[in-house]
Amino acid sequence: MQRNAGSEGGIEFSKVNMTFDDGTTAIESLDLAIREGEFVVFVGPSGCGKSTALRILAGLEQATGGTIRIGGRDVTDLDPQERDIAMIFQSYALYPHKTVFENLAYPLKLRKRSKAEIAETVAGVADMLGLTPLLKRKPGTLSGGQRQRVAMGRALVRNPKAFLMDEPLSNLDAALRVEMRGEIRRLHRKLGVTTVYVTHDQVEAMTMGDRVAVLRGGDLQQFDAPQRLYEQPANMFVASFIGSPSINLCRSQYDRTTGALTLGEAGLTLPPDRRPAEDTNGEVMFGIRPETFSYRRDPEHDVSMTVVPDLIESLGTELLMHFDLSAAPVPVEMTSAARSAEARLGTDAHAPVTTRFVAKLDARCGYRVGVPAEIWFSTDHIMLFEPSRGRTVLSSKPLVMPDA
Amino acid sequence: MAMTTDTPHRHILSRTNRAAVKTWTRGMAALIVSLVFFAPIYWMILTAFKSGNAAFSETPSLFVRPSLENFRLVFVQNDFGAALSTSLFVTTVSTLLCLAVGASIAYPLARVKMRGERHIAFWILSLRIIPPVATIIPLFLMLRSVGLTGSIWSLVLVYTYMNLPLTVWLLRGFFADLPKEIEEAALVDGASRMRAFFTITLPLTVPGLIATGLLCFIFAWNEFLFANILTGANTRTAPVGLTEYVTPVSVEWNKIMAAGTLVVLPVWIGALSVQRYLVRGLTLGAVK
Amino acid sequence: MPSTVFPPPGMTQSRAVSSRRRRYGPLLPMLPGMVFLFVMSIYPMFYSLYTSLWRWNLANPGNIRFGGWHNYNLILTDPSFWNGVGITFKFVLISVSVELILGMAIALLFFHRFPGDRFLRAIMILPMVVAPVVLGLLSRYMLNVQFGIVTFITESLGLGRIDFLGDPDLALATLIVIDVWQWTPFMFLILLAALQGVPEDIIEAAKVDGARSGRIFFDHILHLIRYPIAVAVALRLIDAFRVYDIIFMTTRGGPIDATQTLSWQIYDAGFKSLDIGYAAAYSWLMLIMVVLTVTLALKLLLGKGA
Numbered sequence: 001m002q003r004n005a006g007s008e009g010g011i012e013f014s015k016v017n018m019t020f021d022d023g024t025t026a027i028e029s030l031d032l033a034i035r036e037g038e039f040v041v042f043v044g045p046s047g048c049g050k051s052t053a054l055r056i057l058a059g060l061e062q063a064t065g066g067t068i069r070i071g072g073r074d075v076t077d078l079d080p081q082e083r084d085i086a087m088i089f090q091s092y093a094l095y096p097h098k099t100v101f102e103n104l105a106y107p108l109k110l111r112k113r114s115k116a117e118i119a120e121t122v123a124g125v126a127d128m129l130g131l132t133p134l135l136k137r138k139p140g141t142l143s144g145g146q147r148q149r150v151a152m153g154r155a156l157v158r159n160p161k162a163f164l165m166d167e168p169l170s171n172l173d174a175a176l177r178v179e180m181r182g183e184i185r186r187l188h189r190k191l192g193v194t195t196v197y198v199t200h201d202q203v204e205a206m207t208m209g210d211r212v213a214v215l216r217g218g219d220l221q222q223f224d225a226p227q228r229l230y231e232q233p234a235n236m237f238v239a240s241f242i243g244s245p246s247i248n249l250c251r252s253q254y255d256r257t258t259g260a261l262t263l264g265e266a267g268l269t270l271p272p273d274r275r276p277a278e279d280t281n282g283e284v285m286f287g288i289r290p291e292t293f294s295y296r297r298d299p300e301h302d303v304s305m306t307v308v309p310d311l312i313e314s315l316g317t318e319l320l321m322h323f324d325l326s327a328a329p330v331p332v333e334m335t336s337a338a339r340s341a342e343a344r345l346g347t348d349a350h351a352p353v354t355t356r357f358v359a360k361l362d363a364r365c366g367y368r369v370g371v372p373a374e375i376w377f378s379t380d381h382i383m384l385f386e387p388s389r390g391r392t393v394l395s396s397k398p399l400v401m402p403d404a
Numbered sequence: 405m406a407m408t409t410d411t412p413h414r415h416i417l418s419r420t421n422r423a424a425v426k427t428w429t430r431g432m433a434a435l436i437v438s439l440v441f442f443a444p445i446y447w448m449i450l451t452a453f454k455s456g457n458a459a460f461s462e463t464p465s466l467f468v469r470p471s472l473e474n475f476r477l478v479f480v481q482n483d484f485g486a487a488l489s490t491s492l493f494v495t496t497v498s499t500l501l502c503l504a505v506g507a508s509i510a511y512p513l514a515r516v517k518m519r520g521e522r523h524i525a526f527w528i529l530s531l532r533i534i535p536p537v538a539t540i541i542p543l544f545l546m547l548r549s550v551g552l553t554g555s556i557w558s559l560v561l562v563y564t565y566m567n568l569p570l571t572v573w574l575l576r577g578f579f580a581d582l583p584k585e586i587e588e589a590a591l592v593d594g595a596s597r598m599r600a601f602f603t604i605t606l607p608l609t610v611p612g613l614i615a616t617g618l619l620c621f622i623f624a625w626n627e628f629l630f631a632n633i634l635t636g637a638n639t640r641t642a643p644v645g646l647t648e649y650v651t652p653v654s655v656e657w658n659k660i661m662a663a664g665t666l667v668v669l670p671v672w673i674g675a676l677s678v679q680r681y682l683v684r685g686l687t688l689g690a691v692k
Numbered sequence: 693m694p695s696t697v698f699p700p701p702g703m704t705q706s707r708a709v710s711s712r713r714r715r716y717g718p719l720l721p722m723l724p725g726m727v728f729l730f731v732m733s734i735y736p737m738f739y740s741l742y743t744s745l746w747r748w749n750l751a752n753p754g755n756i757r758f759g760g761w762h763n764y765n766l767i768l769t770d771p772s773f774w775n776g777v778g779i780t781f782k783f784v785l786i787s788v789s790v791e792l793i794l795g796m797a798i799a800l801l802f803f804h805r806f807p808g809d810r811f812l813r814a815i816m817i818l819p820m821v822v823a824p825v826v827l828g829l830l831s832r833y834m835l836n837v838q839f840g841i842v843t844f845i846t847e848s849l850g851l852g853r854i855d856f857l858g859d860p861d862l863a864l865a866t867l868i869v870i871d872v873w874q875w876t877p878f879m880f881l882i883l884l885a886a887l888q889g890v891p892e893d894i895i896e897a898a899k900v901d902g903a904r905s906g907r908i909f910f911d912h913i914l915h916l917i918r919y920p921i922a923v924a925v926a927l928r929l930i931d932a933f934r935v936y937d938i939i940f941m942t943t944r945g946g947p948i949d950a951t952q953t954l955s956w957q958i959y960d961a962g963f964k965s966l967d968i969g970y971a972a973a974y975s976w977l978m979l980i981m982v983v984l985t986v987t988l989a990l991k992l993l994l995g996k997g998a
Contacts, residue, residue, distance in 0.1 A: 079597075086592065094589075096586075164592075427804070430801055441819050441877060512718055515718070535982060537934065539737075542737075546735060565729070565733075625823070626824065628825045650829070650941075675821045687882050687920060
């Protein structure tokens with residue numbers, strides 16, 4: 001599969017703006033180039049503009065500014081039917097008055113294909129998706145999973161320039177969702193058609209996307225491979241949005257002359273190769289992912305802290321240990337809003353300022369609620385963000401070096 | 405307290421008994437109420453089937469040997485068939501026109517994002533508040549100036565106008581209820597807006613169109629005020645034709661009741677066949 | 693539109709045009725209908741407003757003079773107008789209230805299922821689709837003093853012969869009863885649908901909280917269905933003000949002036965006296981009353997938030 005630069009065979013958003021009639025801005029100056037054959041996921045909390053971006057790409061909404069190209073062609077002013085794309089909707093949007101066969105045949109009929117060709121193509125797609133026994137039924141009689149397949153089939157019957165998928169799995173139950181996730185990925189590998197997939201679920205984004213675009217309030221935060229989003233987030237929002245449980249964040253003080261980092265009453269010294277850029281000094285936001293903690297000391301976990309867990313949730317082979325750290329929490333608005341509930345509200349002025357932390361540990365650690373526990377981590381996994389806008393000044397050391 | 409194991413069982417039994425009694429009384433009360441509302445209708449139909457002077461009998465009989473004589477006379481003597489067919493024509497044409505024009509207004513209102521969409525919809529609905537008697541004189545003069553008075557087309561126009569606010573309002577609701585993704589899917593699949601509307605939207609709103617059309621039909625069919633003023637001797641609708649049976653000299657009640665039954669029967673059949681959608685139509689969609 | 697498929701670079705004008713086409717093109721189908729509505733509504737409105745300010749009698753076309761508020765003055769100082777206002781409001785308010793209460797009672801009766809309820813509900817639909825002209829004739833026939841079935845019933849009950857439509861004291865009440873017979877089913881159907889739309893869990897929660905059915909009804913259900921109630925009442929008010937056909941077929945405003953509603957008086961002025969200026973002014977006064985009454989009713993039923 002040949003992968004061309006964005007404007008060649010892929011999809012390109014340049015300076016796309018979207019302001020609704022009521023004055024709200026859904027998308028602000030979006031620049032994004034998707035390579036031909038790439039599987040790209042748009043992810044973000046609700047209202048971030050990801051669906052609007054997809055609908056602009058489909059031609060269902062008219063952008064208020066900017067240009068959209070699909071396969072090198074400027075489609076900004078074209079109607080959806082002229083763009084040669086296929087779309088799968090969250091609600092599937094099957095035609096309820098048509099049988100499964102007629103649903104699948106509709107795009108071909110609109111293109112005036114011969115009866116024989118339609119029958120052959122539909123049969124092929126139905127076979128691939130296991131829909132053959134359902135062809136004569138109406139969508140109303142199908143299960144959720146079957147409907148989802150019909151929606152996919154309707155997109156697959158023709159050979160579009162791109163597949164657009166708007167939260168196609170969100171109406172399925174958890175088990176089926178995981179199964180279909182794999183199936184969509186397999187289909188994509190087989191067909192190699194450029195795909196743009198919208199979801200609010202960061203796990204779906206991470207597992208499915210070749211690259212993931214994280215959006216927030218109409219702004220593109222970062223557009224990168226999943227692993228890079230995880231290890232080298234562009235800012236605190238991306239860091240907090242990607243990963244589950246969410247990254248632990250608190251305020252800290254950094255002294256650039258000594259490399260000392262102070263978190264409330266605790267402190268550590270950053271080794272010379274793990275220090276932020278020269279101009280960082282004073283207050284910084286500290287972040288560390290729950291899964292980088294260990295209950296044992298080893299070469300990769302050489303910094304310790306002693307904490308008192310107040311809640312332990314078992315996950316089977318692992319557990320989540322919650323504790324308070326005596327450091328001030330970061331401003332909620334700089335993190336992903338949906339997860340901000342974890343930040344403790346400072347209602348009591350006399351209470352010591354603390355931040356909720358979570359550590360994901362091996363279940364064999366044997367720690368119990370109320371009993372002081374020692375946990376270990378590494379400066380390799382520490383992330384630092386500058387305090388005003390949340391930009392990353394120190395990201396964690398990559399586990400795998402990305403291919404250049 | 406030693407007997408507590410027994411009580412729940414007895415209690416349940418008495419509850420089911422009580423419920424059965426309640427259901428029975430309710431059913432009987434509902435039956436009586438329905439009979440009260442049905443009685444005049446029954447009386448009309450019964451009289452229509454009575455022959456000769458039975459209608460004027462001082463001791464009414466609740467059952468008769470049915471005779472079609474009155475219906476025959478209504479058609480033969482009074483040429484009520486002409487009035488009925490005029491009514492049918494005016495009503496059908498105005499209903500179809502109303503649906504076509506109404507849909508062409510309601511669909512963009514329901515689908516296209518525009519400023520002041522609600523204002524337009526409310527303005528159209530507010531036209532319903534104007535009493536017909538207040539517009540009839542200007543309308544009459546307006547139609548007379550274009551030479552349409554006495555023609556059935558003046559009634560077609562007036563009925564279309566009269567039913568348009570309701571039609572637009574209802575169809576807007578029905579179109580808005582249809583998930584817009586289904587139409588968008590058609591657009592993405594390669595259909596033009598027109599094609600999507602006619603192959604996807606319209607077939608899916610058929611129940612709504614039928615219900616709306618039926619209401620338009622009923623209102624136009626029963627209308628009297630405009631019909632009385634705008635029709636000429638040869639273009640009387642059925643309700644206008646009915647009034648001519650009442651002359652100072654004689655009132656032929658059998659024939660009036662027969663003609664009345666003929667006027668009412670078609671809309672009854674229509675109303676009963678789509679009663680499910682009727683309620684929604686009657687409340688302008690306030691109850692779904 | 694081949695010119696827009698591949699817009700040449702830099703041709704911003706064609707882009708603006710095609711953007712406008714996409715934005716306003718879908719609105720195009722509205723145009724003929726909107727023009728039709730406009731012509732049929734706005735023109736008569738202005739025409740009527742205009743004529744209402746003139747002394748204008750079609751029987752005397754040579755003598756059309758500007759009158760200013762003349763017609764309005766004439767009407768507002770005419771006791772028969774105020775009599776008409778009183779009769780109209782009596783008719784409208786009593787009919788609609790009775791219909792609302794009766795309709796609600798019957799709806800509650802039908803709320804719990806019982807065998808045959810669907811059939812009886814279908815029967816209840818019949819009165820409201822009876823053409824008012826037919827209903828007027830039917831009422832006259834049934835209330836006929838010589839051979840009407842109602843007369844037969846009153847006589848056998850020992851009440852003697854009562855001329856329901858001919859007695860000035862009874863005529864309006866009789867018209868109200870006829871209206872109630874025709875339109876209570878309308879209220880019933882809507883209220884029943886509204887009741888059935890009340891979420892079951894709210895009623896169950898109230899039951900678990902220990903409320904009796906009467907309390908549940910007044911505390912919760914009435915509040916939950918206030919919107920359909922308001923719409924139904926507003927629609928009925930609007931229609932009740934129009935009452936004409938029934939009066940035309942039965943009392944014709946009489947006996948004396950006992951059933952001279954505003955609609956009837958306007959019709960009389962316009963088509964009998966041919967005084968169209970006067971009738972137009974009358975219409976405007978009536979429209980104002982209808983709008984005020986409906987607004988007030990909606991405010992009362994929906995609270996200040998409406």
